Amino acid sequence: MPKRITITASDELAEAIEILRRRRHYRTISEYFVALARYDGQTQREHHLTNEWAALTGYERDRLDAGILRLVQGGKGIRGSWIEACIDESIKRHLDAGHTPTAKEVAADVAQKIAEAS
Numbered sequence: 001m002p003k004r005i006t007i008t009a010s011d012e013l014a015e016a017i018e019i020l021r022r023r024r025h026y027r028t029i030s031e032y033f034v035a036l037a038r039y040d041g042q043t044q045r046e047h048h049l050t051n052e053w054a055a056l057t058g059y060e061r062d063r064l065d066a067g068i069l070r071l072v073q074g075g076k077g078i079r080g081s082w083i084e085a086c087i088d089e090s091i092k093r094h095l096d097a098g099h100t101p102t103a104k105e106v107a108a109d110v111a112q113k114i115a116e117a118s
Contacts, residue, residue: 052107
């Protein structure tokens with residue numbers, strides 16, 4: 001018997017999830033999340049930013065989720081090179097201020113850029 005889990009998301013992220021589920025032709029949100037977990041398991045790529053986003057404040061997560069929803073509604077994603085440039089910019093800004101940034105600080109900076117870019 002499959003194990004039942006519960007996932008909680010902001011209203012904005014839940015709307016983005018539903019749009020993506022339909023766009024990717026999954027019948028249910030459960031199928032969509034299982035596919036994401038399978039993809040993650042198959043690729044084994046690190047989550048350098050997204051794991052830190054879980055620790056953002058509620059306000060920061062809400063802004064990020066609203067930005068992601070706008071991206072999804074517009075059908076435009078942000079690719080790795082743009083995110084890498086944001087990471088580099090964040091690190092440089094912190095170093096120029098005489099401070100070595102933490103992963104959490106860089107992730108927060110990138111989340112803010114996504115919220116502002118969309």
